[in-house]
Amino acid sequence: MKQIYLDNQSNTKLDERVFNSMKPFFTEYYGNPQSIYSLGSVSKDALESARCKVAGLINADVREIIFTSCGTESNNLAIKGIADALKTNGRHIIVSSIEHFSILNSVRRLEKDGFEVSFVPVDNKGNVNELKLKEMLRKDTVLVSVQYANPEIGTIQNIKRLVSIVKQNQGNGNFVAFHTDAVSACGEILVDVKDLGVDSLTFSASAVHGPVGAAALYIKKSLKINPQMDGGVQENSKRSGTENIPAIVGFGKACEIAKEGIVDRSKFVRKLRNRLVSGLLNKIEYIYLNGPQFQENRLPGNINFSIEFVEGEALFLLLDAKGIMVASGSACANKDLKLSHVLRAINVDIAIGQGSIIFTLSKFNTEKEIEYVLKELPNIVKQLRDMSPLYSHFAKTGEKKVAGSGTNFGEHCHFDV
Amino acid sequence: MAFYSKEVMDHFVNPRNVGEIKDADGIGEVGNPVCGDMMTFYIKVSDNKIESVKFKTFGCGAAIAVSSMVSEMAFGKTIEEVMVLANADVAKALGGLPPNKMHCSNLGVDALHKAVANYKSKKKL
Numbered sequence: 001m002k003q004i005y006l007d008n009q010s011n012t013k014l015d016e017r018v019f020n021s022m023k024p025f026f027t028e029y030y031g032n033p034q035s036i037y038s039l040g041s042v043s044k045d046a047l048e049s050a051r052c053k054v055a056g057l058i059n060a061d062v063r064e065i066i067f068t069s070c071g072t073e074s075n076n077l078a079i080k081g082i083a084d085a086l087k088t089n090g091r092h093i094i095v096s097s098i099e100h101f102s103i104l105n106s107v108r109r110l111e112k113d114g115f116e117v118s119f120v121p122v123d124n125k126g127n128v129n130e131l132k133l134k135e136m137l138r139k140d141t142v143l144v145s146v147q148y149a150n151p152e153i154g155t156i157q158n159i160k161r162l163v164s165i166v167k168q169n170q171g172n173g174n175f176v177a178f179h180t181d182a183v184s185a186c187g188e189i190l191v192d193v194k195d196l197g198v199d200s201l202t203f204s205a206s207a208v209h210g211p212v213g214a215a216a217l218y219i220k221k222s223l224k225i226n227p228q229m230d231g232g233v234q235e236n237s238k239r240s241g242t243e244n245i246p247a248i249v250g251f252g253k254a255c256e257i258a259k260e261g262i263v264d265r266s267k268f269v270r271k272l273r274n275r276l277v278s279g280l281l282n283k284i285e286y287i288y289l290n291g292p293q294f295q296e297n298r299l300p301g302n303i304n305f306s307i308e309f310v311e312g313e314a315l316f317l318l319l320d321a322k323g324i325m326v327a328s329g330s331a332c333a334n335k336d337l338k339l340s341h342v343l344r345a346i347n348v349d350i351a352i353g354q355g356s357i358i359f360t361l362s363k364f365n366t367e368k369e370i371e372y373v374l375k376e377l378p379n380i381v382k383q384l385r386d387m388s389p390l391y392s393h394f395a396k397t398g399e400k401k402v403a404g405s406g407t408n409f410g411e412h413c414h415f416d417v
Numbered sequence: 418m419a420f421y422s423k424e425v426m427d428h429f430v431n432p433r434n435v436g437e438i439k440d441a442d443g444i445g446e447v448g449n450p451v452c453g454d455m456m457t458f459y460i461k462v463s464d465n466k467i468e469s470v471k472f473k474t475f476g477c478g479a480a481i482a483v484s485s486m487v488s489e490m491a492f493g494k495t496i497e498e499v500m501v502l503a504n505a506d507v508a509k510a511l512g513g514l515p516p517n518k519m520h521c522s523n524l525g526v527d528a529l530h531k532a533v534a535n536y537k538s539k540k541k542l
Contacts, residue, residue: 311454313477314429317421321430332454332477335517387435387481389446389457389473401455 002323004369008301009151009184009360010327014250015209021253022211025246033243034234043245050252054216057208057255058182058201059192066217066235067248071183072102074202074217077228077239078179079106082143082200083115085224089174090140091115096128097345098155099147100181104341107145120146124346125292126155130165137169141176148182148191148201152329152342152358153291154302156189163197177223183207183215187258188266188299199223205247209362210254214247265363270300272361272370277303279374284381290329290348290356301361304329306352309391310384315357318380324373329356351390422512425482432481434488436471442539445531447524454480456528460491462536467491467499472528479518480525486511487525499533502526 005013025046031039033047048062055062068074083093095107097119107117118136121129128146137144144166149156163178170176177199185191187208193201200223204215219225219238231240277294280287286308292298307315312328319326327333329340331354338344343353359373385391393401421429438459448455454476461469470491474484486507491499504523508514514523536542 309475311476311480314481317426317429317478330477332480337517387432387473388475389455390475392437392473 002372004324004365004372006324006326006359006361006365006369006373008362009358011206011212012209012362013364014211015254015257017257018210018250018253022246022250025249029245033245034232043243046245046249047243050248053252053256055218057186057191057259058203058218059194060218061221063236064193064218064221066219066238067243067251068215068217068239069213069244070215071100071181071202071204071207074204074215075100075102075179075181076106077217077225078200078202078219079103079143079145080110080228081225081238082177082179082223083110084226086142086175086177087115090138090142092118092138092141093143093145094118094120094133094136094141095145096120096122096147096157098122098126098150098153098342099145100151100183103145103147103181122155122345125296126150126153126342126346127292127297128157128162130162133162134165134169137166137176139174141170142174143177143179145179145181148180148185149188149299150291150342151184151299151302151360152340153304153346154299155292156185156297156299158297159196159198167197184299187255187262188301190262193218193220200225205251205254208251208254208258209364211247211250213244214251216251261363266300269361269363269365272365272367273301273303273359275367276359276361276370276373279370280305280377283374283378288352290343290346290353299360303359303361305355305357306348307355307357307381308352309388309394310355310381312354312356314384315355315380318383319373319377322376322380324376327358327360329358330354420515421478421482422514424486424510424512425479425514428482428485428511429478432474432485434471434485434492435473437473438469438471441471441532443532443534443536445528445533445535447528447531448476448480454524456480456484456524458484458487458525458528458532460529460532460536462496465495465497467494467496470529472525477518479514479523482511483507483514483523483525484528487529491529496533496536499529502529 029042031043033044051065055065120133179200180198181202183204186203199220201218206212288306290304312330313332316326329343331339339353441459442462443460446457456474459471470488472484504526
């Protein structure tokens, strides 16, 4: 059966060239880079060469890159490590309401340790409210974290402007560190840490057609950060543990490839996306865009539509039966049975949010695949609408049901709005 | 292991008895689109037996599969037999449901019971 992968926000396919670059480091060059004999030196050279390529993707200095195991680890190290290093200045942190769970749950942990956290809201397109951010800054604020690009609704923040707001309004001249989680942005759009002015930045190999198991944290030279794992001298003693050389080598190769073709690739992916968008709008009624308009600050490969009168999990399961893999932000598709926190943060109508369907495209997708989706999806929507009581009610009366006469709903579902 | 059992996927992809009954003897509706699930059941009753049953459901794969299974289980049963059906029986017949779906999607029997109550009140039984 066909396999059409349109869920690149979850993981990306490993590039064949990346795979080939990794292979010798499993069985041939397995030395520990901390060992000074020849096999160790080969690994050490490979590690530093990869660091150079990884730094190159974001225009960082090589000494500013710390390798970790995944984006979650980088975000944990950034949030907890910076907060810990700066806590004598204050214990207040600001993060946006649409951050990844590795940021949200890290600050929740810090709350238990006596930090105060403010969540800066976003508008209905997912853009951070700049005025609110300015108001939230306090004398004891030590850290602000805003995700560069959101994987679910594609919003690209104006990080440079947010950094300047924070830096201009640092209370009492106290230093406020600015962290950004750029996992979804790196490799998709140009990212330049010098231009942005951020103090730390997370990115990951598995988001750029590299392997799972390697990620990086950019840490500006002047920034203080305390390690979160105690051990040896690896990664300048900021992140102990034997380096995962095959994955790091792959990460380096993936960053090199990502940087080379970024302009053309983003053009190609945008073209595919626009074809899919115009086709869907043409073929399906009662369909609403979640997130920024496509010509605005949106990731080139991201689409998030709500298809009314149908439910997202049912949609993606039927698509899966046709070999098409996508995601959804619907409550049913989430393990905690709540509409995604991102859709809630941008105030998507809860009933309509249930029909959320997320496509995230990559360089490996083709026009043929997009045409196949456009052929299959309208039939699936029709099939589900034909059995939807909400749709038949609407078809008969022209009215939209917002709630059933219902049983005691709380008995069945844990839901807070 | 797949998220849903083979039985759930079968009933979800090929749901039985989808539709409405224009001159239904009883109609029952449960759920709330806010959660993602809404089920409407239609029944025709003859000689105290479920002669025909149809449903429409808005919801996830589990919600649709549950509705389909309930419609099959109800068909041909007496009113009394239908009233002792429980949501757990449906989950069992479907080869189990993921734990987080047990309470949210498994409302089919409630909708069926509401249709029976509606039938009884119409007939003043």
